[in-house]
Amino acid sequence: MARNRRPSKQMLLLVQALCARGREWCHGYDLMKETGLMSGTLYPLLMRMTDQGLIEAEWREPAQVGRPARHVYRLTTAGAAFAQSLDDAEAAPSSKAAFA
Amino acid sequence: MRAAVARALMALATYCLGKSRGDWASAMQAEYDEAAAEGRQLDFAAGCLIAAAREMPHHAEGRLTIADHALALGLLVPMAFLQFACAIGLSGGRKGVYAMLAMDGGRMPYLANAQFSALPVLLVLWLLLGICHLRLAWLLLDRNWTGVVRAGAMIASAALTLVLMVVVLQLQAVFLVPVVGMLAVEGLGLFALAQWDGRASSGALPVGAVG
Numbered sequence: 001m002a003r004n005r006r007p008s009k010q011m012l013l014l015v016q017a018l019c020a021r022g023r024e025w026c027h028g029y030d031l032m033k034e035t036g037l038m039s040g041t042l043y044p045l046l047m048r049m050t051d052q053g054l055i056e057a058e059w060r061e062p063a064q065v066g067r068p069a070r071h072v073y074r075l076t077t078a079g080a081a082f083a084q085s086l087d088d089a090e091a092a093p094s095s096k097a098a099f100a
Numbered sequence: 101m102r103a104a105v106a107r108a109l110m111a112l113a114t115y116c117l118g119k120s121r122g123d124w125a126s127a128m129q130a131e132y133d134e135a136a137a138e139g140r141q142l143d144f145a146a147g148c149l150i151a152a153a154r155e156m157p158h159h160a161e162g163r164l165t166i167a168d169h170a171l172a173l174g175l176l177v178p179m180a181f182l183q184f185a186c187a188i189g190l191s192g193g194r195k196g197v198y199a200m201l202a203m204d205g206g207r208m209p210y211l212a213n214a215q216f217s218a219l220p221v222l223l224v225l226w227l228l229l230g231i232c233h234l235r236l237a238w239l240l241l242d243r244n245w246t247g248v249v250r251a252g253a254m255i256a257s258a259a260l261t262l263v264l265m266v267v268v269l270q271l272q273a274v275f276l277v278p279v280v281g282m283l284a285v286e287g288l289g290l291f292a293l294a295q296w297d298g299r300a301s302s303g304a305l306p307v308g309a310v311g
Binding site: 032038040041043044057067069071 | 121123124126127128129130131133134135143144146147148149150151154155
């Protein structure tokens with residue numbers, strides 16, 4: 001689904017964090033710590049971007065026995081293209097500074 | 101205590117997300133364990149509840165849940181307390197069974213005697229209406245439509261009996277007119293919700309659709 005609204009600052013932070021990891025999967029709690037977003041902001045973004053095909057999610061077996069399986073996330077090809085378009089347009093100077 | 105509150109918030113978040121977002125509820129629950137290991141379970145759980153609440157209007161099941169709660173808490177529960185108020189005379193003397201009897205008692209002694217004899221039945225009917233409304237609200241939130249139909253039939257029967265008694269006993273009960281109107285609104289609301297729930301359950305509506 002094509003986005004026709006300017007991405008929010010929180011969305012830019014999330015895209016930056018995922019983009020920095022490339023094709024590597026990451027957990028939701030790790031994304032919270034990296035971006036500084038609270039779960040109340042992060043999860044609606046993850047849901048929306050997954051629905052839009054920008055992020056893919058899958059279940060991974062836990063590293064420790066007795067822990068539940070965890071969701072992991074990464075950008076899809078469309079998500080990576082979206083991140084690239086943001087970079088090209090230099091639409092996220094503040095979020096770049098935050099990661100500098 | 102913090103852990104118990106956090107678990108309660110997570111359970112509420114899972115409820116708000118519903119079946120259509122069940123995967124996301126499980127994902128949050130898995131990350132909750134990570135947050136709990138770092139002592140941040142309460143912040144995390146509160147955030148998940150906010151996320152779930154924000155998500156509700158965006159999917160059909162969430163909108164249905166909001167509508168259920170709006171009807172149950174916004175109409176059925178207040179109606180229940182209105183019936184209790186009528187029964188036990190909390191309406192400041194202008195409404196309720198005692199006010200009805202006091203208005204006509206002095207003119208026709210025989211009629212007044214009949215009215216006073218009917219007092220226990222009127223009280224029981226009003227209390228029954230109140231209790232049935234509370235039961236109906238609970239059944240609605242539980243999506244127990246068979247129970248909703250039964251409770252609705254009980255309310256309709258009690259209301260009809262009440263109206264008949266008021267007419268036969270020639271009681272002054274103009275205030276019953278809006279109450280009967282509200283009962284009709286309740287019925288229409290319940291019918292609409294049942295139709296909506298039926299369409300969502302049969303898959304006619306895209307349950308996970310973004311609105």
